[in-house]
Amino acid sequence: MVEPRQSELKLSGSATIAQAILDGSVSLIAGSRQLSALALAHAPKPLDKDFSPFVAFDDRTCEFPVGDFRRLWAHDALTLKDQQAAQVEEQFREILLGACRRLVLRFGSASEQSTPTI
Numbered sequence: 001m002v003e004p005r006q007s008e009l010k011l012s013g014s015a016t017i018a019q020a021i022l023d024g025s026v027s028l029i030a031g032s033r034q035l036s037a038l039a040l041a042h043a044p045k046p047l048d049k050d051f052s053p054f055v056a057f058d059d060r061t062c063e064f065p066v067g068d069f070r071r072l073w074a075h076d077a078l079t080l081k082d083q084q085a086a087q088v089e090e091q092f093r094e095i096l097l098g099a100c101r102r103l104v105l106r107f108g109s110a111s112e113q114s115t116p117t118i
Helices: 004-012 014-023 028-042 052-061 067-072 075-107
Strands: none
Touching (some): 004 028, 014 075, 028 052, 028 075, 052 075
16 A cells, blocks of 8 residues: 555646646647656545546546547548547536646646656
């Protein structure tokens, strides 16, 4: 069993990811996948309001390709998925950005944190 302090240290890296989402250097989908994985691995259950939006969004967007996986998709299919992803992102955007701001405040500025190991 992971000690509470160790979990808190792992979760402190969420500020880095959240700030990257706020800065636009990481997409909502890619960043939410990282935060969801981090929360599911290390956050106390049930998840609090700062992490639960990312888990819900990750579940809703798991069909959309990100990163290197995009190269494996046909152009037409990727275009359709991108349009669908944009609609879902728009629905969740304000909720996720608010949660990102709370994570940055809660766990410190992104410049003070290291990238978490999931």
